[in-house]
Amino acid sequence: SQQGEEDPQALSIQEGENATMNCSYKTSINNLQWYRQNSGRGLVHLILIRSNEREKHSGRLRVTLDTSKKSSSLLITASRAADTASYFCAVMNYGGSQGNLIFGKGTKLSVKP
């Protein structure tokens, strides 16, 4: 069964606005990762946050992790039309099969110019 569940399923914003996507999961994790997928393409890794970290930044991306609530959020600041894509969270379970990521169903982000 899928671990990460993203919310919302779809998000439409104007260029320049911030986009926030949330991910909830069920069990203890080793790390949580966010990926991006442009239509018809493979997934591209954005950021990895470990279970002992609370926040990470990468350019316009900010990821937070709350292990007590089993949730994570991805914030994209000052969005651009080129950010239009689907975004997936993926969790690696603590003590689980190494290298085994469980993906959520994704959030489809549309950024209008």
Next chain:
Amino acid sequence: NAGVTQTPKFQVLKTGQSMTLQCAQDMNHEYMSWYRQDPGMGLRLIHYSVGAGITDQGEVPNGYNVSRSTTEDFPLRLLSAAPSQTSVYFCASSYRGNEQFFGPGTRLTVL
């Protein structure tokens, strides 16, 4: 580096046919995985491998076989194709479960 490569990009099969999806990586990654992606379902893990000679089942392994004779290659075999296997298949590799590098995908249609 070519990264993760997959062949073919597109394939149409008839029900009952068999075929092998090829996946190769040149990053010396130990971990390799196969996923399928269906509309509204996200990615689901089919099989994975943590090193040459070691494979294990993921969430949806039925109807698929894998082997890992070398670090570089991780082929996925469809034994007897069924319409339910119509999907986009992605191969990925990683170093010890960190960021995964994905191939471009194989779009498979089973008639």
